[in-house]
Amino acid sequence: MKVIIADDSRVMRQIVMRTLRQAGFGHHDYVEATDGADAFDKVVTEQPDLVLSDWNMPNKTGIELLRDLRGSGNPVPFGFVTSEGSEEMRETAQAAGALFLIAKPFTPEHFESALVGMLG
């Protein structure tokens, strides 16, 4: 399966991928996107099976990315990996169509729990 990881921090993208490997999801294809606008373009061209996105990014935020995807009719499964995990943000994410929100700092278990059944 193909997964897009959208985060404006290269270091954080590396950490998300390392944690996914630790959670047993190392055999999937990972495509990096440097912000929400880049992620939108890559969703169109790469046709991923899942998008993991930061919330707070330049050019296009994660929630704007999700709303733009759904607004264009794209149903790609979508989850947030973000430093902010308030109830309000979780509700906003869910209302926009996100499947889950993993708050930083995270552990492999957080990814395992959110992605089991979705990524084999």
Add this chain to the structure above:
Amino acid sequence: MTLYSAPDQALVHAAIEQVWGSMLFEAADPWPEGVPAEFETGLQAHIEIRGGWNGRLVLTCDRDVAAQIASALLGMGPDEVIDEIDVHDAVGEVLNVVGGSVKGAIDGAMTLGLPGVRASASPPASEESLVVSWRGAPVHVQIVPDAPAA
């Protein structure tokens, strides 16, 4: 969960302990009293918090400490060399996650900015900072409320 009207040093220290423990696998002990918390060439990361409380968190540390933090965050070995751009990125991300935790503990609708990092020639005054120990070296974290409007 207790909600704060403004961040204080105890809240910020708790956030740092959580982030360092889970992402860097290091303790964040308070800096010992009476020991000068100095360094030569430093990096300073900052992030804004907006909403019911307006201000920023500022993290300042020695450049070598910043490189060690980045190396720990990336899980690199002791002999691996890390790029300066990744050091800035990593220190900004550490403060970003601390800021997210602090923001979540403040009452009301709040927003978090994007982290910024720059070189810093000297540490802030200790009395203005929460100082924690990274492997025996000081890391300063300041809570800087916006100046009241004139």
